Amino acid sequence: MGHPLVVNAVELLRRPGTRKRVEARCSAAEVGIDDPRIEAGADLDVDVELESLTDGIVVVGGIRVPWVGTCRRCLRPAAGTAEFTVDELYQPTPTDPDAFVLVGDQLDLRPMVREAALLDAPANPLCRPDCAGLCPTCGIDRNEGSCSCAAPPADDRWQALEGLRGRLPDRE
Ligand SMILES: [Zn+2]
Ligand SMILES: [Zn+2]
Structure with a gap:
């Protein structure tokens, strides 16, 4: 049995305008993802629709x-689910530089899913949108407690410059 993300495209290629829905759940490892942000056993959900054109097959849907x-603020473990849409093109003979290559009559969605996942998994995540982070002075986790450290002093030389900038005439 073939992989659920390798789609038989015979019907699609035969008649432009043909549509086919592909819904599949597969692990990151199956798709060939090797990235610290995505665990090998993590389940990816793919729900896309394929539609054939005269010169290729469009893949539109969500992953x-x-x-x-x-977490970039408090340095604790963070996790979540990235949801994103795809709108890609497969062509037997690519004329579009961004198109994926369709080899024979088997359309392999795995390279597309892999690329999209690596692009959309967050590089600098937050454990939650309103994470308060660590105090830069004493290091306390502000999500769990508060400290009496003063806010870092503003540098007045920069403020003076900012003030000047508004008053000097622009020189071209
Ligand atoms: Zn955090
Ligand atoms: Zn502090």
């Missing part, structure tokens, strides 16, 4: 990818 990482 969900669970990711893991370290």
Whole structure:
């Protein structure tokens, strides 16, 4: 049995305008993802529709990818699910530089899913949108407690410059 993300495109290629829905769940490893942000056993959900044109097959739909990482503010483990849409083109003989190559009559969605997942998994995640982060002075986790450190002093030389900038005439 073939992989659920390798689609028989015989019917699509025969008649332009033919549509086919592909819904599949597969692991990151099956798609060939090797990235610290996406665990090998993580389940990716793919729900796309294929539609054939005269010179290729358009793939439109959505993909969900669970990711893991370290919160950029509090440095604790963070995890979530990235959901994104795809709109890609497969061509037997690519004329579009961004098109994926359609080899024979088997359309392999895996390279597209892999590329999209790596592009859309967050590089600098947050554990939650309103994470308060660590105090830069004492290092306390502000999500769990507060400290009495003063806010870092503003540098007045820069403020003076900012003030000047508004008053000087623009010179071209
Ligand atoms: Zn955090
Ligand atoms: Zn502090």
